[in-house]
Amino acid sequence: MVNVTPSVQDALKGIRVDEDATTATDEIAITVPTAAASSTPQDEPSGDDLVFDVSELSVFYGDFRAVRDVNMKIRRNEITAMIGPSGCGKSTVLRSFNRMNDLIPTARVAGNLLYRGVDLYDERVDPVEVRRRIGMVFQKPNPFPKSIYDNVAYGPRVAGRKKGLDEVVESSLRKAALWDEVKDRLQDSAIGLSGGQQQRLSIARAIAVDPEVLLMDEPCSALDPIATARIEELMAEIKAEYTILIVTHNMQQAARVSDRTAFFSVELDEANDRRTGLLVEYTDTAKLFSNPDDERTENYITGRFG
Amino acid sequence: MAMATIGNNGAARRVEDEIFKQGRDLRGAGFRMVLLAALAVSTLILIVLLVQVLTDGWPVIDERFGDFWSGTLRSRSSDDALGISQGIAGSFWIAVFVAVLAFPIGISAAVYLEEYAPRNWLTSVIDIAIRNLAGVPSVVYGLLGLFLFVKTRDGNSSLMAGGITLAILVLPIVVITAAEAIRAVPSSLKEGAFGVGATKWDVIRSQVLPFAAPGILTGTLLSLSRAVGEAAPLILVGAITGRLAPRDGSFFGADQFFDRFTAMPIVIVGWVQQSGRDEGFAAAAGAAIVVLLAFVILMNSGAVLLRNYFEKKRG
Known part of the structure; x- marks a missing residue:
């Protein structure tokens, strides 16, 4: 159960107030969010509610256009799932949300990707600051070969923080539901943790710099079902404080955890005979899985392809 | 059932006939023997070398090692003051020059190449050039040292010229091994830190360098052994092979940088050359080789121990 502190209430300010949303406290109490608790897709988010505004986004690797036609409005304190067959570019899109694609020399982004109204690809933007605000959890758990404590404290340390690290480490590990398992061996190497624990450590490490957004790139694909359930539970718990984008191969996972789902597909690009990913449909999760507008979505979710 | 049979065309075959060992991997076994023979040859050569050197040098090590250690280059092998102190001092300072010059420059260049340099034709050319430099014969470096550091001083050879020349010689090796260690850092670690x-x-300091440290260390220490064992370039820059007057200064004194000098491999070369006219030099050369080998083995073992320590620390 999440303890709703005043700061959480603060964070919740400005959350949607449409008819079927209950009070913020009740909203958090729902451990597995259901689509019914979300706002209806017709709402246009604005102001504080709108975290990312993506329009006509394409990502290129060299001359090759890997993804096109991405139009999404990402809402605050929601979990947005990105699903689709292999090669549809969902991870590529996710990694453009915190400029992680910068690390690939040939990668290039076209179109608009606004974070809180600022174009993330404006040349004045500092990618380091972007990544402090928009954290990332990777597909394979990637703990640093350091102690559990140093893993979590890494982000705050590189941000120049020297005091109060103990508190940050503890609260981050608590939020990541790992504290009880590791509190007696914080100085042990993180490499010795199990896969599921390592992934929760990665989440704690990302949370420790107090980001606004968490990007999760198939965070459960290397985990067993029990560890997966643990991570999903965790996402539902921390959702009140973070806006979460998750790429997943697992449609059931998207249906279980997310408020909104973006379905990506791949199509042959006539121009150069290569396969390009594209966003097909982005809507309320319940609607996407029960009554999608697009036939391609329907085919995918009913298992007719992909 | 005692006689299990298989097969569907009526011909009954016993399972034992099929699943018992039938020498399927004969070629593999042959290959293994060839590999073993190769290993045996290299080991044998090493053993023969060690035995030969030890037998030659044993009289000197056994009878007068203390004097031999503190003695100097002499023109007669029967001279009681004959010894290797000048060679040890020269080799020590050469190692210091290599460590001070080649290590920082080489490692820095490797970090730049791997982490900062854009991937284009120019960096490819530089990469290939460095690899080729590592294969250039060491005499060529000796010529370079001769022109750059000896001719410019009116032909006066100096310890410094030898040290810098050998630092340049191992620089490409340091760059290559360090670059390879840096390239082996998993990208997931870097992404985690950037994320x-x-x-x-931050990423280079706290992730890349610590992770690459064992590899970098091994490479640098191996290149140090190489530098300490090189003779050809030192002969070209004018290391002394014959008689070298004892210095007034202290054994490791830095005041000898601009003096005429010698080094362990040069001492050995000189004595082997002179053993033709004065047989006693053969024993001295053997003893000197034993000392040099001991140092090289010590450094290489140090490299292995340090690597293991850092690998353990890295988890």
Whole structure:
């Protein structure tokens, strides 16, 4: 159960107030969010509610256009799932949300990707600051070969923080539901943790710099079902404080955890005979899985392809 | 059932006939023997070398090692003051020059090449050039040293010229091994660090270098052994092979940088050459080789121990 502190209430300010949303406290109490608790897709988010505004986004690797036609409005304190067959570019899109694609020399982004109204690809933007605000959890758990404590404290340390690290480490590990398992061996190497624990450590490490957004790139694909359930539970718990984008191969996972789902597909690009990913449909999760507008979505979710 | 049979065309075959060993991997076994023979040859050569050197040098090590250690280059092998102190001092300072010059420059160049340099034709050319430099015969470096550091001083050879020349000689090796160690750092580690808002400098300092440290260390220490064992370039820059007057200064004194000098491999070369006219030099050369080998083995073992320590620390 999440303890709703005043700061959480603060964070919740400005959350949607449409008819079927209950009070913020009740909203958090729902451990597995259901689509019914979300706002209806017709709402246009604005102001504080709108975290990312993506329009006509394409990502290129060299001359090759890997993804096109991405139009999404990402809402605050929601979990947005990105699903689709292999090669549809969902991870590529996710990694453009915190400029992680910068690390690939040939990668290039076209179109608009606004974070809180600022174009993330404006040349004045500092990618380091972007990544402090928009954290990332990777597909394979990637703990640093350091102690559990140093893993979590890494982000705050590189941000120049020297005091109060103990508190940050503890609260981050608590939020990541790992504290009880590791509190007696914080100085042990993180490499010795199990896969599921390592992934929760990665989440704690990302949370420790107090980001606004968490990007999760198939965070459960290397985990067993029990560890997966643990991570999903965790996402539902921390959702009140973070806006979460998750790429997943697992449609059931998207249906279980997310408020909104973006379905990506791949199509042959006539121009150069290569396969390009594209966003097909982005809507309320319940609607996407029960009554999608697009036939391609329907085919995918009913298992007719992909 | 005692006689299990298989087969569907009526011909009953016993399972034992099929699943018992039938020498399927004969070629593999042959290959293994060839590999073993190769290993045996290299080991045998090493053993023969060690035995030969030890037998030659044993009288000197056994009878007068203390004097031999503190003695100097002499023109007669029967001279009681004959010894290797000048060679040890020269080799020590050469090692210091290599460590001070080649290590920082080489490692820095490797970090730049791997982490900062854009991937284009120019960096490819530089990469290939460095690899080729590592294969250039060491005499060529000796010529370079002769022109750059000896001719410019009116032909006066100096310890410094030898040290810098050998530092240049091992520089490409340091760059290559360090670059390879840096390239082996998993990208997931770097991404993890970038993902929480680390700058490039943070990532290199706190992830890349610690992870690459064991590999870098091994490479640098191996190149140090190489430098300490080189003779050809030192002969070209004018190391003394014959008689070298004892210095007034202290054994390791830095005041000898601009003096005429010798080094362990040069001492050995000189004595082997002179053993033709004065047989006693053969024993002295053997003893000197034993000392040099002991140092090289010590350094290489140090490299292995340090690597293991850092690998353990890295988890």
